[in-house]
Amino acid sequence: MSPLIEITDPRVFDPATILIDVRAGANAHERYLAGHLPNAIFATLDDDLAAHPEDPAKGGRHPLPSLKDFAATLSRWGINPDSHVVVYDDKNAAMGGARLWWMLRSVGHTNVQVLNGGLKAATDAGVELSTDEYQATPVEAYPIPEKYNHTAEIEEVKAAAKADNRVVIDVREGARYLGHTEPLDLVAGHIPGAVNLFYSNSLSPEGKYLTSQALATLYNDTIGNVKPEDVIVHCGSGVTACHTLLGMEYAGIKGPKLYVGSWSEWSRNDLPIATEANGL
Template sequence: MDLNTETLIDVTALKPLLGQTDLLLVDCRFDLMQPDAGRQAFEQLHLAGAVYADVNQDLSDQSLTGLGRHPLPTPAHFAETLSRLGFRPEQAVVVYDQGNGAYAARLWWMLRWIGHRQVAVLNGGFQAAQKAGLPMTSGAVSVVPSQVLDLRGTTSSVLDYLALDQARQDPSWLLIDARGAERYRGDVEPIDPVAGHIPGAINRPFTQNLDSEQRFLPPAELRMQFQTLLGARSAEQVVHQCGSGITACHNLLAMTHAGLVGSKLFAPSWSGWISDPSRPISRGD
């Protein structure tokens, strides 16, 4: 199946694809403060044919330490998750969450990380699908596992601690923090034990990618906004981070949708950075 997109799909384009065997529909609804809420919402009501991927358990590997609140799984660990979801490499994948794409973007990025390009986020998410009257069903879903694949992640798309520390001090690179401004400044910190931001990072909250209906802004508008931040830099000189490597993927998706392809992810993000108290931190603007 060809989605005719590698970034976003709207409900009108998704509707005729529903029910086809070469489409995998994945529900990524989640709530950082209530980790079970997403799965409960899925079992209450979800798009017909969808399977559920949990941000904590499926899109992270909590056995890894020192890598933030949502440690990026190894490709082998991710392969096991994809098997449980019933994923086959010939399938196109559409992912959605409650609306704004904050969690769906993580799975979108992970699939691209292992080289799968036929993947898109449903623009407007579950909220838009429900409003459009797409078919829904309820209850838990039993999935027949697929073959476990031998996956390799694209190492050029992620930065480790050493590379991040070098990049943040190099003016030819741009480190973008996707958290809200009050968390970036360190005014409040509702989740992590230390407030502030990585020195050298600038702030662009991921919510700036969205319109009033929680849909992504048009590509031309996103391109103009990000190009203003980049200046003379290329997209390949941009690193995204947030609190734990989730909403950073939203900014990465927005840039890609705008035609600015090749930016990187620092997956441990702020929660990983502060796991070593010797690392410097900044507060304020």
């Protein structure tokens, strides 16, 4: 199954499909109520797709929720192992949409797709939005595995960034990677040895993913001969990195890992920091 689905695909509005609208930010619920796809369940990045961190130095600003909590959330949304789930956000899958796709795939749920182009693709196609809050019918607890798969912890990232046969990809914008600015975390810069590939390079001017062939060229130019399972992707807090991981899956590059803690964890642990100025 392709990780992407188009708004023209009738499965998006099939009554059997679990449709989830993921929003981020303080006014997330208000934006959802202002207009969302009919029968879409409201979800938030901060409350449903992340735990509230006690210390960002241990897991970053958006640590994954416990598996027990994630299972309860899936149950509340009516998702069982056979459900076809379609997710979207209003940020071209750069925020909650791709994060939820990755989380579901990480616990073994393969029947999940992200709406290519997100909410904008729907409005561009003339879909009439709903302002009603849709309530799902809960089901029994989702059978979650013992751990999230395809994740990398900070010690593995330290080693991978120094290894010739591994690649660590930082998908933040170039100014943050180079250490020119840092709007969200305490210190500017990047992990020494990490390469920069801004996540939005995967998007067309219309806000949809590039073709799978174009994405394969984009990512392979960065990865080179490194095996996909030896690639680690990160961002500021483990969210927009999922956008790149989804693009890689669409391009046929399967198996890269997510460093969930990302720069928000690394930069708080008194570890080496590279910038354009220091040349590390």
